[in-house]
Amino acid sequence: MNLRSFLGGTHVPYSKESTASKPVRQARLPARVTIPLHQHTGAPCEPLVKAGDHVLVGQKIGDSPAKLTAPVHASVSGKVAAIGYYLQSGGRLVNSVVIESDGEQQLSPDVKPRGTIENLSPGDIVGIIRDAGIVGLGGAAFPTYFKLVPPPGKRFDTLVVNGSECEPYLTADHRIMLERPNDVTYGIRALMKAAGVDRAFLGIEDNKPDAIEAMRRAASGVPGIEVVVLATKYPQGAEKQLVKAILGREIPSGGLPVDVGVVVNNVGTAVAVAEALEKGMPLVERVVTVAGSCIREPQNLKVKIGTAIGDLIEECGGFVKEPAKVIIGGPMMGVAQFSTDVPVTKGTSGVLALSKDEVEVEDTSMPCVRCGKCVGACPMRLLPLFISQRAEAGRFDEAEEYNALDCIECGSCGYICPSRRPLVQAIRLAKSEIMARRRKKQ
Amino acid sequence: MAEKRLIVSSSPHLRSPIATPQIMRDVIIALIPASAMGILFFKLQALLVILVGVAFAIITEAVIQKALHKPVTINDYSAAVAGLLLALVLPPTVPLWIPAIGSIVAIGVAKHVFGGLGQNPFNPALIGRAVLLASWPVLMTRWVWPVSQAPWMQGFDALTTATPLALLKLSGIKTPYAALFFGNVAGSIGETSVPAILLGALYLIWRGHITFRIPGYFIGTVAVLSALFGQDPLFHILAGGLMIGAFFMATDYVSTPVTPRGQALFGIGCGVLTVMIRLFGGYPEGVCYAILIMDATTAVLDKFTRPRKFGEVRRGA
C-alpha cells in the first residue's frame, strides 16, 4: 500500500498498548475544579462571576472582548470558592475560577440544542463554536472559530481533520474515532459548512486500523468526507506535515494552512463542535489519556475541565512506582510538571507518569559527532546541529540564518541524536532570542 | 513528598536508545569480517598490527585526556575505531612500531589537536596512514601476496610485492576478478576482501548508521570515470582500498558533510580524485588522499548545500 507521508521524521516507540483497547470512562466528579481563565492561544478571559456565586454546568464564567480568545465555562455546578492565581501546566500562575462542586451537575438554561447544520448559516455555526469556547483539542488550543474565517482575500477549499495522534502513549483521539465516529463526521460536516468547503480529508495513521474502519464506515454515507490512511511516523500530526502528506501542499515558511486554502482541525475538536450544535454543550470536558508505566491502571478518562491531574492519577489507582517525570501532553512535545496539583485544561491531551526507564533523566550529553541523524529526522528539513551550535555560542543571527524560526519544536532531532545533545532546548532559546530582538527593533 | 523528586526538563522527554558509543561499537562489529579475512590471509602479523593499532589509539587518547585533565572517554569506542581503521589500511608487513606511531598521530594530532571527538576536520585513521606513508614510504609499500605463486603470475616473480593496482599500472597485468573479489591478493590488511567489507557495510546500513549515499556516489563515480578513460570499471571497483574507503572512511561522521546534497557531492569528489590519482598520480592507489582532500571541503559543502527548508519558496519561483 502506498501510504501518504512527508519527508523526514522518526519512528518513535508508540507505547499505546496500555490504553488503546480500553473504552473511555467518565471520570469521577471532582470535589472542586480550578478552571484557568486562560487556556487557549490569545487573550485571557475576564471572570464573569465572583466568589460566592452559584454556577451551573455550561454557564459562561469568563470571556473577553479581544479578537482572539475563547470563553470559559463552568464544568461543574456549585459554589465559586475563589478567584485567583493558581498553578497551571508548565509552572505558570494563571487567573482561575475555583468551583466547589455541589454534586448536582445542574445544567445551565443556556445549554440547549442550537439547530441542525442544514438550517444554520456558516456564520451561525462559527458563532456557536465561539460561544462554546471550543479550541483545538490536539494540544495547541488555538480558538477554533478564529481559524474558520479566512483573512480577507483568502479562501478555503479543503478541511483537513487530524486523526493521526502521532504522540506516543496518547490514545484519546483513537478512542473517540472508535466510539463516536458519527459525532466525528457530524462535527466535520459542521466545520465544512462553517469554513465554506465541500471536501474534507480525515488523516489516520495506519497503526489504528480499527479507527480507520470505524471512520470509513461512518463517513461512507457522507458526501465530501474521505478517510486517508497515513504512514505511522512522528510527527505525522503536525499541521504542516499533515497537509503535505494528505494534499501534497506545502504551507509556506512563516505561513498558515489558509495560505494553501486549508483549515486543519482535530477529531476531538470535531466532536466538541457536534456537542455544541446538537446539545448546546460548551467545551467543559474532554478525553484525557492517563498512562505511563508508573500508573497502576492506565486509561482514557472523560474529565471535567479544571480537575487536578492528581485526581486523575488517583482514579487510575495511583502510582505503582515512583515516577521520574509527570508530563502533560505527549512525551515528544509535552510539558514536565513540578506538581500534580495542576488542572486539566482544554489543551490537555494526556497525563503521563513515566519512570526513569522510559524517559532519559540524566544529562549524558556528549560532543556532536556530526552523524547527520538530526538532519535526516527534521520534518522541516532544517540543520538542527548547526542551529543549536550557533545558539549555544550566542550567535543568534547565524541561528536565524539557519532558519531557527521554522522549527516546529517537534523534538524529532532531540529524540534521534545519539550524542544526546540538548538540540530542541538550544533551538527554543534561539527562537525566543530572535523574536525578542525583532520586537526590540520595531 | 514524592512530588519534590519530579524531574522538570523540557521536551522531548524520549530519547532514541541508540547512543554514540553504541554506534562506534557497531562500527567495530562491522569491521570484524574484514579484520578476520585480513588475519586469515596475512596470518599472525596482521593480528599483531591490528592489536597494536587499537591498543595505541586507546592509550594515546587516555594519556592525552589525563594530561589535559579532561574526562577520559575511551569507553565511547571512538579511539578504538580510529586505531582499528588505521591498522586495516596498513600493509601486513610493517614492523609493529608503525601502527603504534600511526595511532599516536591519528589520535594525538588528527583528533585531539583539533579538540577531540567531533572536532577533527580530517579522518584520523587516514591522517595516520598519510603521515606514515610520507615518512616511511618503503615500509609502507612492502606488500605480500597471501597465495604464493598464483598461476597467472608465473614469470613475474619480481613483481610479487606489488598490489593489483600497481601490477596493472606498472606492468599491465590484470589480477582476475575472483581473486580481487575474495581478497587473496596483495594489499592492506582489511582492504582486500570485498564480501567481508560489504557484509560489515550492510550491517551499518541495516542499523541505520550510514546510508548508501556517499559510497554509492563514490563507487559509481569511479566506475563511470574509469570507463570513460578506457579502463575496466569492475577492476577499479574491486581493487585497492576503494571498498573500505567508500564504506568506512568516506562515511566517517565527523569529517564528512551532514547534508544530503553535500554528501552526494562529497562522494562524487572522492570518486573523481581517486580515479585521477590512480591514473595520473604518482601512487597507484588514490582513495586515501581523495578522501582527505574532500574532508577539507566538508565545511564548505555543508554551508552551500543547505536543504530547501519546508515551505521555502525558491527565489525567482
Ligand code: SF4
Ligand atoms: S544527531 Fe546529534 S550527534 Fe548527530 S549530527 Fe545531530 S546533533 Fe550531532
Ligand code: SF4
Ligand atoms: S529542528 Fe525543530 S522542527 Fe526540526 S526536528 Fe528539531 S524540533 Fe523538529
